[in-house]
Amino acid sequence: MTSPEHIDHPEAPLVKPASPRELFIAFNSLALQGFGGVLPVAQTELVERRRWLSREQFVEMLALSQVLPGPNIVNLALMFSDGHFGLRGAFAAMAGLLVLPMIIVLALTALYGQFATVPLVSGALRGMAAVAAGLVISTALKLLTTLRNNPMGRPLGLAFAALTVVAIAWLRWPLVWVVAGGGAVCVAIALRRLR
Amino acid sequence: MTPDIGTAGLLGLFTHFFMLSLLAVGGAISTAPDMQRYLVVEQHWLTDAQFSSSIAIAQAAPGPNVLFVAVLGWNVAGPLSVLATMAGCLLPSTLFSLWATRWGEQRQGSVGVRALKAGMVPITLGLLLSTGWVLALPCIGKASHRTGALALIAVTLLVMMRTRLSPMWLVGLGAAVGALGWA
Numbered sequence: 001m002t003s004p005e006h007i008d009h010p011e012a013p014l015v016k017p018a019s020p021r022e023l024f025i026a027f028n029s030l031a032l033q034g035f036g037g038v039l040p041v042a043q044t045e046l047v048e049r050r051r052w053l054s055r056e057q058f059v060e061m062l063a064l065s066q067v068l069p070g071p072n073i074v075n076l077a078l079m080f081s082d083g084h085f086g087l088r089g090a091f092a093a094m095a096g097l098l099v100l101p102m103i104i105v106l107a108l109t110a111l112y113g114q115f116a117t118v119p120l121v122s123g124a125l126r127g128m129a130a131v132a133a134g135l136v137i138s139t140a141l142k143l144l145t146t147l148r149n150n151p152m153g154r155p156l157g158l159a160f161a162a163l164t165v166v167a168i169a170w171l172r173w174p175l176v177w178v179v180a181g182g183g184a185v186c187v188a189i190a191l192r193r194l195r
Numbered sequence: 196m197t198p199d200i201g202t203a204g205l206l207g208l209f210t211h212f213f214m215l216s217l218l219a220v221g222g223a224i225s226t227a228p229d230m231q232r233y234l235v236v237e238q239h240w241l242t243d244a245q246f247s248s249s250i251a252i253a254q255a256a257p258g259p260n261v262l263f264v265a266v267l268g269w270n271v272a273g274p275l276s277v278l279a280t281m282a283g284c285l286l287p288s289t290l291f292s293l294w295a296t297r298w299g300e301q302r303q304g305s306v307g308v309r310a311l312k313a314g315m316v317p318i319t320l321g322l323l324l325s326t327g328w329v330l331a332l333p334c335i336g337k338a339s340h341r342t343g344a345l346a347l348i349a350v351t352l353l354v355m356m357r358t359r360l361s362p363m364w365l366v367g368l369g370a371a372v373g374a375l376g377w378a
Binding site: 031032033034035037038039040041044048049059060062063064065066067068069070071072073074075078079082083087090094097098100101102104105106108109112119120121123124125126127128129130131132133134135136137138139140141142143144146147150151152156157158159160161162163164165167168169175176178179182183186187188189190191194195 | 216217218219220222223225248249251252253254255256257258259260261262265266269270277281285287288289291292293295296297299300306307309310311312313314315316317318319320321322323324325326327328329330331333334335340343344347348349350351352355356359361362363365366368369370371372373374375376377378
């Protein structure tokens with residue numbers, strides 16, 4: 001999906017998007033590759049292929065997108081693109097992310113009724129769902145490496161990530177409380193270490 | 196096919212999603228229970244089955260998960276109600292995020308903003324791992340498909356950690372393996 005010159009080393013120097021048009025194209029292409037969630041593709045495209053963000057920058061933007069209301073990936077696109085071309089960049093990225101995928105999903109909705117019961121289709125959807133789960137887990141594992149450079153320190157960072165998993169996946173606590181409560185404690189720790 | 200809910204209905208739909216927008220911390224999906232209450236229980240515009248399948252279709256299609264909101268709108272009353280749900284859902288959160296981004300940008304070097312960014316990282320990583328776990332559960336829940344699903348997840352992890360292949364190829368592999376009945 002990306003031209004070869006973008007595919008370089010993870011330690012390669014960072015570059016900047018050239019125009020709002022390039023932002024539109026980049027976010028459109030990553031949205032169209034994102035089955036069952038766009039985040040894993042966003043990480044590969046923005047960090048590993050295009051080198052617009054380092055892993056650290058990506059995970060920090062993602063963390064902020066998480067606390068802001070609205071879809072995380074849309075917030076991340078807005079945050080990144082507003083910093084480059086202001087409102088024009090922000091809306092170009094958002095349009096890239098949403099317009100074409102929305103047309104596709106509505107077309108699929110119109111077709112769904114006829115194909116939902118075909119075993120081939122339901123089988124393919126099951127296989128895609130398994131891969132989507134693997135993609136999210138691998139994204140998380142890659143981003144765990146950024147804890148090395150986090151002011152909280154790696155052991156504490158890992159501990160709070162693990163506690164979050166227990167609270168959300170096992171105990172099924174409401175998201176808002178985990179984000180607000182756990183987040184407040186972590187931010188307080190980071191604040192103490194930074195001072 | 197597409198029932199008419201009238202201008203008052205459209206306005207109500209827009210207002211409800213507008214209200215939910217600023218509550219959607221952690222993504223639009225976290226407000227899905229209240230959308231269900233409004234659309235299914237209160238207004239009877241959708242059935243429970245229509246509501247669940249709307250989310251499933253959006254998950255399977257390419258693009259951000261928030262597009263389930265567009266599918267919900269479509270199933271209520273066609274194109275106009277898509278506009279109502281999507282604009283309602285995205286307008287407030289977008290404006291707020293842009294404002295917050297610029298506010299943070301001006302204070303980029305301040306200890307507070309740096310601590311906020313750094314402190315939220317472990318929580319974010321925990322949420323991502325939980326999402327992966329919750330998505331994996333239904334795939335490995337049924338004994339008949341467990342081996343295939345586990346193999347697909349393992350291959351995905353291996354390829355993603357070792358190469359920079361586009362995830363799309365793996366999704367294609369998953370679709371093929373699934374269509375053959377192995378996952």
